[in-house]
Amino acid sequence: EQPTVADVMAKRVITIQQGLTVENAAKVIMEGNFNHLPVVSDEDRLVGIITAWDIAKAVAKNKRDKLDDIMTRTVVTADASEPIDIVARRLEQHNISALPVVDKHSRVSGIITSDDISKLVARR
Amino acid sequence: EQPTVADVMAKRVITIQQGLTVENAAKVIMEGNFNHLPVVSDEDRLVGIITAWDIAKAVAKNKRDKLDDIMTRTVVTADASEPIDIVARRLEQHNISALPVVDKHSRVSGIITSDDISKLVARR
Numbered sequence A, B: 001e002q003p004t005v006a007d008v009m010a011k012r013v014i015t016i017q018q019g020l021t022v023e024n025a026a027k028v029i030m031e032g033n034f035n036h037l038p039v040v041s042d043e044d045r046l047v048g049i050i051t052a053w054d055i056a057k058a059v060a061k062n063k064r065d066k067l068d069d070i071m072t073r074t075v076v077t078a079d080a081s082e083p084i085d086i087v088a089r090r091l092e093q094h095n096i097s098a099l100p101v102v103d104k105h106s107r108v109s110g111i112i113t114s115d116d117i118s119k120l121v122a123r124r
C-alpha cells in the first residue's frame, strides 16, 4: 500500500505574506534551512511560491526588491490524500522539488519535497 | 537488487572554478535550472559547494562578493558504486539535497540529488 501525501508531508509549514521584500524571504529561507517558501495573501490563501533558486536568479539579474516581482505565481500543488508515486511524478514533470499541500480553499496545510520522498528510500 | 549511484546520478556535472564571484555562481545556477554547484580548483579537484540556499543566505546577510567567502568547504560526497539507500540516508542525516560523486583523486564525475532518488519512486 503506497503512503499518501498526508503520511509523508511536513505539517509545520512556514509561509510568507505577499507584499514583503526579497530580503525578508531570504531571511526566512536561511533561518528555516529549506529552499521553498509558499507566499500567501492576507486571507492566508496561496498566491505564489518563492525559492532559493528565485533569489539566485534575482542576484544573477541584479533585480531584487519586491517579493511579488520575483515569485512564481502559478503554483503546482498536491492534495493530502494523493499517493506518493503520483506526486513524485508531478515533481519530475515540472522539474521542481516541492509542492505546497492545499485544501479546497487554497489554504496551505503542509508541504511535500523530493527530500521527503528520498527519505522513504533511505528507510527501506 | 538496489540501483547504485552510477545507475541514477546525473553524468553531465556543471562545476565552477574557485575564485569567481557569487554573481557568476548565481548565473550558472539560474541557467542550469538546478540548486547545487560543486566548486573546483584549477586542477579540477573538488574544494567546496555553493547552492542557491547559500546565495539566499548571502542576500539575507547582505554579504555577496566572493564565491570562496560563502561556499561550504567540507563537502559531503558519494562514491559511484554505493547503493542508493545508503546515499539517501546520508542526504537525510546532513539535511542536504545533493552529493557530488568523486573519484579517488577528488575529481567530480557526477552529482546525485534527492530529486534523482524521488524519480525512482515515480517510476515504481
Ligand SMILES: C[S@@+](CC[C@H](N)C(=O)[O-])C[C@H]1O[C@@H](n2cnc3c(N)ncnc32)[C@H](O)[C@@H]1O
Binding pocket: A035, A036, A049, A050, A051, A053, A054, A071, A072, A074, A075, A076, A077, A094, A095, A096, A097, A098, A099, A100, B033, B034, B035
Ligand atoms: C525549475 S525549478 C529548478 C530548481 C529546483 N528543482 C527547485 O524546485 O528549487 C526553480 C523554479 O521553480 C519554481 N517552483 C518551485 N516549486 C514550485 C511549485 N510547487 N510550483 C510552481 N513553481 C515552483 C520556483 O519558483 C523557481 O522559479
Ligand SMILES: C[S@@+](CC[C@H](N)C(=O)[O-])C[C@H]1O[C@@H](n2cnc3c(N)ncnc32)[C@H](O)[C@@H]1O
Binding pocket: A033, A034, A035, B035, B036, B049, B050, B051, B053, B054, B071, B072, B074, B075, B076, B077, B094, B095, B096, B097, B098, B099, B100
Ligand atoms: C543545510 S542545506 C538546507 C537546504 C537544502 N537541503 C539544500 O541542500 O539545498 C544548505 C546548506 O547545505 C550545504 N550543502 C548542500 N549540499 C552539500 C554537500 N553535498 N556537502 C556539504 N554541504 C552541502 C550548502 O552549501 C548550504 O550551506
